[in-house]
Amino acid sequence: MSAVLSTNTPVPSNGSQRSEGVWHAAWRRLRADKVGMFSMAIVGAFILLMLLAGTGLVAADWTKEVAVPNAQPTFMGPTPKDATGTIAVPTGPNVDLTDIDPLAPRYKEWAERAAKFKTSDSVKADTLPFGADRLGRDVLAKAVKGAEVSILVGLLAALLATLIGTVLGAISGFFGGKIGDLLEWIYNVFTAIPGILLIFAFAVIFGRGVMSVALILGLAGWTGIYRLIRAEFLKHSVRDYVRSAEAIGASQMSRMFKHILPNVSHVALVQLSLHVVGFIKSEVILSYLGLGVGVDQVSWGTMLAEAQSELILGHWWQLVAVTAFMAVFVTAFSLFTDALRDALDPKLRGLE
Numbered sequence: 001m002s003a004v005l006s007t008n009t010p011v012p013s014n015g016s017q018r019s020e021g022v023w024h025a026a027w028r029r030l031r032a033d034k035v036g037m038f039s040m041a042i043v044g045a046f047i048l049l050m051l052l053a054g055t056g057l058v059a060a061d062w063t064k065e066v067a068v069p070n071a072q073p074t075f076m077g078p079t080p081k082d083a084t085g086t087i088a089v090p091t092g093p094n095v096d097l098t099d100i101d102p103l104a105p106r107y108k109e110w111a112e113r114a115a116k117f118k119t120s121d122s123v124k125a126d127t128l129p130f131g132a133d134r135l136g137r138d139v140l141a142k143a144v145k146g147a148e149v150s151i152l153v154g155l156l157a158a159l160l161a162t163l164i165g166t167v168l169g170a171i172s173g174f175f176g177g178k179i180g181d182l183l184e185w186i187y188n189v190f191t192a193i194p195g196i197l198l199i200f201a202f203a204v205i206f207g208r209g210v211m212s213v214a215l216i217l218g219l220a221g222w223t224g225i226y227r228l229i230r231a232e233f234l235k236h237s238v239r240d241y242v243r244s245a246e247a248i249g250a251s252q253m254s255r256m257f258k259h260i261l262p263n264v265s266h267v268a269l270v271q272l273s274l275h276v277v278g279f280i281k282s283e284v285i286l287s288y289l290g291l292g293v294g295v296d297q298v299s300w301g302t303m304l305a306e307a308q309s310e311l312i313l314g315h316w317w318q319l320v321a322v323t324a325f326m327a328v329f330v331t332a333f334s335l336f337t338d339a340l341r342d343a344l345d346p347k348l349r350g351l352e
Contacts, residue, residue, distance in 0.1 A: 029343040036339020042332035046151060053148040062145045062298065065136035066128070070315045073131040131317035134310060142298050143321045149299035151329065153214050153283045158275040160218025165225025166261075166268050172226070173233025174256050183226075190223050199282070203291045213292055217279045225271045232264040266341040273337030277330050300326055 030036055052058045130139035172183040190198070202216040236242060237260065245259050280300070286292035287301030300322050307319035 026340075026343040030339060033339045033342070035335055036343075039332040039336035039339065042328065043336050046147060046329050046332075049144060050148045050151050053145050054152075059141040059144040059148075062137060062141040064138075066138050067132040067136045069132065069134050069136050070310070070313070071128060071132035071136065073317050074128055130321040131315075133306060133318055134315075139303075139318045139321045142303060142318075143300075143325050146298045146300045146303050146322065147325055147329070149210055149293055149297055150280050150283055150301065150326075153210055153217070153293075153299070154276045154280040156211075156214035157217035157221065157279040157282075158272050160214065161221040161275055161279075162225055162268055162272045164218065165222040165271070166229050168222070169226040169229030170233050170256050170261065173230040174237050174252070174260070176234075183230075187223055187226055190220075195220060199286070200291070203286065208291065208294050210293055210297070213283055213286060216286075217282055221275055221279065225268065225275070228267050228271065229264060232267055233260060236260045236263060262344070266344045269337055269341050269344065273334055276333060280326065280330070 030040075049058070128138055128140065130143065133139055133142065168183050168186075172180040193201075198220045199216055202219055203212075206212040206216055233256075237255075242255055242259055245255050250259070283292055283299060284301035284304055287299055288305040292301055293299050303318060303322040307322065310316075311319055
């Protein structure tokens with residue numbers, strides 16, 4: 001009888017019966033998603049562009065005046081000259097912008113000064129796909145440099161908010177008791193204050209700058225993630241697989257971050273994606289109100305603020321440039337995060 005049992009008992013050979021790891025399976029499913037991989041390539045290209053701009057390899061001369069003020073987009077070489085051989089200065093409707101932009105009275109002076117330059121002088125006539133701004137700076141170079149600041153702010157703030165919300169939500173949902181009550185009190189204090197007032201309060205404390213804006217948005221935006229992660233940990237901490245891990249001697253940290261967290265990571269990733277998009281928009285608002293990046297820096301927010309007064313004069317190209325950059329990055333990032341969420345979804349893992 002024992003011989004029969006030993007013959008029919010399956011014996012794994014060289015560990016071939018080991019199950020596939022969570023992250024290995026997620027990467028396999030992600031590679032099968034063509035839209036997700038294409039979106040990841042676009043996001044990666046923007047991240048690479050951000051790094052190149054940060055190191056000065058691209059868009060390093062974004063502050064340089066390369067054309068006359070408000071030069072129109074051109075793919076065909078130099079800006080046209082008038083009969084006297086000087087570069088033609090674009091003009092718009094006769095609109096008084098003094099109430100909108102304090103620098104409006106200076107525009108005419110700058111335009112007249114720029115008209116005295118010839119192509120061979122300090123102002124270079126070049127191919128400008130997105131034209132020039134009111135100071136003659138290349139809008140494309142500004143959009144690339146602005147991508148560095150805006151994406152960096154959005155990513156850092158979203159990572160900070162996700163980290164704070166995930167850790168505090170995990171602790172509150174897993175332990176409960178007095179620790180959970182304390183964290184719930186902190187959460188209620190933050191949510192009782194209107195978000196915009198909380199951001200302004202942090203802005204007064206931390207001041208302006210890229211890191212300051214990221215810190216402000218991260219500290220003000222973790223509450224929604226905390227609520228969702230806490231609910232997921234409350235639900236998963238009493239399930240059979242967690243109880244089984246506890247029975248075999250798994251530590252509390254192991255059960256929290258090795259067993260439960262991979263099963264709720266898709267929730268954190270979705271919130272990360274939403275917060276990146278939301279924080280980029282928040283940076284736009286803060287920069288428009290003068291509480292964002294410094295005056296010596298450019299971001300998509302400052303470009304949109306400039307485009308408001310330019311659009312009244314019929315100069316639409318800066319608005320189109322920054323909108324196109326934002327739309328491509330935000331769309332690609334959202335699609336990539338959706339694909340990553342599907343790859344990590346425990347329900348989909350159970351169907352395989």
